[in-house]
Amino acid sequence: MSRAVVYETFGGPEVLHLREVPEPHAGPGEIRIRVTAVGLNPMDWIIASNPQAAAAFGVTLPAGYGFDFAGVVDEIGTGTDEFTVGTRVFGGAMARAAADHIVVPIPPARPDAVFRTPDGITDEVATTLPVAGLTAAAVLTAIGLRPGDTVLIGGAAGGVGIFAVQLAKLAGARVIGTAGAATAGFLRDLGAEPVTYGPGLADRVRELAPTGITAAADLFGIETAETALALGISPERIATIAAGPNPPGGVRATGGSQAGPDDLLRITDAIRRGDLTVPIAATFPLEKIADAVALQSDRHTHGKIVITV
Known part of the structure; x- marks a missing residue:
């Protein structure tokens, strides 16, 4: 079994629950990622609380939570050679990032996207970028x-x-x-x-x-x-x-x-040089997802809120 944050009704942080779910596995043309960090964004709680917003993003109930993730590739399906097991990655997975494992197609199709995490960029910082x-x-x-x-x-x-x-x-x-x-x-x-x-x-x-x-x-x-x-x-x-x-x-x-095709590289290069910093306002364990979302939806934090998995 694996864990994932899910909600079955639209609402505030109280509708979010950490559940045990069947462990996903990578199929042909897919990779599985062991998630280590999830960056929260306003769109996450807007989607979870507003049926019209959810529909606009193609999200239906029951749904997972979160978009930005960072982690490590731990399983590779057949026909995929772009990544190897152990590769650090970050990216986006619509309404399902807050989980122990996620499976994504390779090459990804927006809005899902996966990038290699550069040396010198922590997972907590990487998950703020997508x-x-x-x-x-x-x-x-x-x-x-x-x-x-x-x-x-x-x-x-x-x-x-x-x-x-x-x-x-x-x-x-x-x-x-x-x-x-x-x-x-x-x-x-x-x-x-x-x-x-x-x-x-x-x-x-x-x-x-x-x-x-x-x-x-x-x-x-x-x-x-x-x-x-x-x-x-x-x-x-x-x-x-x-x-x-x-x-x-x-x-x-x-x-x-x-955004342009070179924007992400420009940002990560600036972080590695020390020219750009990423203030992390708070970190929460996955078990405290509701508390993290309550703080994030208040919209008075300075910087990013990150979930560690």
Whole structure:
């Protein structure tokens, strides 16, 4: 037997249960991965709590939980020679990452994807990259970020924000990041100039950047996007990830699936050089999945939450 987190009804963290399930095995053209870490993302609990969101991702009940994973290949099906037993890997497995073992096809078809974990990258860090890292890269591409830009990033202390801030700084931009007042020091450590979100955001941004901002990325909702529009930024230089397919004012909607083929390598290289850090806000054992999701869905953590398996 193996273990997997499952839910049979939609709801909050209380619907998540760790169950014993039949141990999966790799069939032809598949590999099995012994999961060691699972990175949590907002989309995970949104899918588990919202039937419409689940349907949009092709998830039906009963379902597993989580997308981002890291681990080790421990079984290989016939006709597969891309990996060997013992290879460290990370990637995504829609609504089934939180388990002792997962089986994935090789070559993978999106949204499932598997990558070799580079030396010098821990499993806990690797499991933060498939959604958050690639989404941040896609956002910065969507707004055409370039050296000399002054970019406003909404939700800068969140899972995607920690990557977006640092990647923007590495690209030569000045970064102003929105967050709560208690997060100011955390954002400064990442290289951003903090600004408190909420009513009056446009005025506070004008005080910080009297010559104006040139681009914006809203990683939480629509407040930052609407503020950027009010400040006269072209919709083509504003992107959102959580405003649905039709964000306000014609600004761009994007996500990790639109990241470039070299973005992941660029991120892992930056981590290995020490130019990009991945703050882990908290780690929980698989048995405490409900507690981890409750903390993650509160959306006030600084950095990523990771499940260890």
